[in-house]
Amino acid sequence: MTALHTSDLTLTWPDGTPALTGLDLGLGPGRHGLVGDNGVGKSTLLRLLAGELAPERGSVSVDGRVGYLPQALGPEPARTVADALGIGSTLRALAAIEAGSVEVADFDAVGEDWDVAERAEASLGRVGLGRLELDRPLGAVSGGERTLLRLAGVLLARPAVLLLDEPSNNLDGAGRQRLTQVVREWPGLLLLSSHDRVLLEEMDDIGGLRRDRLGTTTLEWYGGGWSSYVAAVETEQEAARQAATTAAADLRRERRDLVQARATLAGRKRTADKAEREKRVPKIIAHGRRMQAQESAGRYRGLHEGRVEAARERADAAEERVREEAEIHLDLPATRVPERREVAQLQALVPAYGDLAPLDLVLRGPERVALTGPNGIGKTSVLRALTGELPPRSGSARVHVPWRMLDQTRSGVLDPAQSVAGNARAVAPGSEEEHLRGSLARFGFRGRLADRPAATLSGGERLRATLACLLLAEPAPQLLLLDEPTNDLDVAGVRRLVEALAAYEGALVVVSHDEAFLEDLDLDRRVPLLPHPPRRS
Incomplete structure (x- = not known):
């Protein structure tokens, strides 16, 4: 039904x-x-x-x-x-x-x-x-x-x-x-x-x-x-890769045959022209032979050109079935943080929302830290306290380096009316256009894709564009705060995100319930957030 x-x-x-x-x-x-x-x-x-x-x-x-x-x-x-x-x-x-x-x-x-x-x-x-x-x-x-x-x-x-x-x-x-x-x-x-x-x-x-x-x-x-x-x-892809290899070999062979066919026809024409110049045959017979040879050559050439075109179509169709994923490779030297530098500090922090016990945390150098805990305990509120967006109920939060935040709603970074490239220019006005475009290409926005308005992007594309703008921003962020960054990403998108963060040389604080993603990040430590102990009546 x-x-x-x-x-x-x-x-x-x-x-x-x-x-x-x-x-x-x-x-x-x-x-x-x-x-x-x-x-x-x-x-x-x-x-x-x-x-x-x-x-x-x-x-x-x-x-x-x-x-x-x-x-x-x-x-x-x-x-x-x-x-x-x-x-x-x-x-x-x-x-x-x-x-x-x-x-x-x-x-x-x-x-x-x-x-x-x-x-x-x-x-x-x-x-x-x-x-x-x-x-x-x-x-x-x-x-x-x-x-x-x-x-x-x-x-x-x-x-x-x-x-x-x-x-x-x-x-x-x-x-x-x-x-x-x-x-x-x-x-x-x-x-x-x-x-x-x-x-x-x-x-x-x-x-x-x-x-x-x-x-x-x-x-x-x-x-x-x-x-x-x-x-x-995977079975389909293995067959598609083999078919693409075979189709590419067929195309190369047909192209060689076409070149050989053209050489053969050129040789025949030279022989016919020489015979006509030397008057070995009557002019009317030579003309008839030339016309017959041209028709034959046209059919012969058309046959081989048709085979090349058919082989090209088969190769294109075979390539279409192969799904290749672009990797992200970035050079972000400005995000590098000295090993002993204090990046951020939380002292007896109790965030505005949640049921979190007072939290002490010092982040030094290019540390990679995950904040873990159940929904509602206050993980997002801790990140918002670090940015100053949401003052804590008690305690303090200080950040000593340039920072950028990717929140759960992905809001506040992309202007929906601007293109992806336009958003990148807005956060990095000093970057050369060629460098900016090349960097966006590494996030999957090549050529015309970089000119798409942000409002038309899917959830995963919007995240990639947001991450690109965060990492390319001036001044370069030496602390990156990520709140559930794998939301909306497909499996390939999560893999690309891990690749991008592998190239990032600053400090990282991430909140995520995606266990496979946290394993792939090569974290320095996990900080479990503990609930506030029950108050005595």
Whole structure:
């Protein structure tokens, strides 16, 4: 049974960049994964399916209500937990009715949802947030808790089709377990875009979204979870590499044959011309032979040129099937920090939010440190205290070198109206254009890709562009603060991020729940953040 269907789904961004082209999709109940390079259109596809975007051409058909958890939650400091669940107005109307209101608008706002508070508490409990009060402001909720909160709101609406875009972003181990349980128990149709290999292992099948050199979007499905997908793709890639090698050899041979054919024809023409000059045959016969030779030569040349063109097309098609990933190599000498220099210091720090015990920490030289701990303990608030954005409740935080911060929302770095290159020029006005373009190319923004407006970038592309601007900024940052940097990145994107950070020679403080990423970073130490001991009554 098909519960979700698209036909010829096409969307082009205002700058002319293709987002999706001619995509056909048909899915029934079950757990379906969606993977692909950053920028290929995964989030755009989910937004089209959820009705947040209208296609330029084609159609979307969905049986039943759609629940959609977007990739980027964005800053929402003024809203409450109830508002994030989508029931704020209903609860306010209920409170008014209980206080004696007889307004029709209040009863219309409640509708049939008289038990919405009880259902909301059950939904919060399902994702491990049973302790959250419905009137708590979102500014006091951690990034991981906000992700789970939005998931609870989606589940509260009781959808038949669930669309999840990078739902494990910001989640600690306990949060990921809750999310995995929701995915495992989902009874209807679920479509999940994620780079989380553990979560992808729960899928019934996985679709690989790609865009070929002509801009056409393709989606190929593989049965089983992540490990089955990786094995199948690797088998395909080995065959594709062999086919590309064979096709390249065929092309070289056909080109040699064409050169030889041209030499043969040239020799025949010289012989015929000589015979005509020496009047070995009558002029009329020589002319007839020349015309016949030209026709024969044309067919002969056309045959070999056709073979070369066919071999070139086979080689191009074979190369198209091989997926090569560009590596990031940077030279950032200005970020180097002397070994003994004090970079930052925290003294008895208790951040503005969270339940953290007083924290003492001294960072020296090019140290690489990870702050670890459960959602809600205050990891992000510690980083914001270091930058001075959020003064702590007590204690102090000092930074002694130029710094840059990559926050969870990726806000404040990129101007969406500017191109990637324009954003880089804004933070590094003293850099030569050639150097700037070369550096952006190492982050995957080559040629025209660097001229794309930041507003059109995918989540993973936006992170790469943000990281490029942070590292290329003047003055060069000797301290880099990263808050959940692997959010929105596909597996290849995480690998590129590790490569970029390997070239960085300054100090690094990172907050992440991605254990594989932390292992790859070659950290100097991990600092576990401990909860404040219970206060005696």
